[in-house]
């Protein structure tokens with residue numbers, strides 16, 4: 462493992478499509494692209510299921526203390542088919558309180574029944590991102606999300622499929638809103654105006670905002686730009702529209718260049 466501040470942990474693989482944002486799911490695309498012999502719609506436990514507690518020869522943990530662990534990015538952490546393995550996964554997350562685990566889910570309505578008994582108000586080292594892609598899914602998932610005991614929460618708008626009013630849900634407990642367009646050859650268009658609109662809503666409520674990636678088709682100024690996968694993150698960064706609150710409480714916002 463690279464000596465980095467980030468690690469990936471995919472305890473299980475595969476997922477079932479449940480929502481408009483799943484239509485061109487990247488897990489399905491990747492499996493197809495790399496000719497995986499696994500069926501993506503069947504959830505299977507991965508060989509590195511216990512990665513957070515694995516140790517090297519010198520007995521130190523493979524994932525170094527302090528790392529942010531992107532969890533379950535080839536599935537959904539709350540997918541029903543993984544119910545039998547999740548309590549062990551929670552236990553590893555609790556044991557490695559020196560790491561920060563971050564997972565996104567389109568199944569936030571399953572969280573309550575999936576929580577471990579000792580969850581309380583949430584584990585302090587777990588960030589949960591509730592994913593929404595359109596107004597209808599935002600209006601369904603976000604009230605549920607806000608009502609759950611979670612210590613650290615973010616809203617992930619991905620893939621953005623239309624203009625979304627997040628206003629009623631931008632409570633102070635939301636630590637960040639991140640927006641992404643869709644990738645892949647069949648990607649649906651991401652309109653830059655939709656992104657700017659969410660940014661404006663976040664700035665009004667003083668909630669950090671980030672434009673994570675443009676997606677493959679970005680509409681700006683009435684023109685559609687096709688953006689290769691390798692530039693989708695850097696182009697979003699180039700837009701310089703992230704909104705951060707500095708440690709001294711001052712807002713920092715970029716401008717479109």
Ligand code: SF4
Pocket residue numbers: 476477478479480482483486487488489535536537567
């Ligand atoms: S929930 Fe996520 S991982 Fe599962 S099918 Fe939908 S997009 Fe793919």
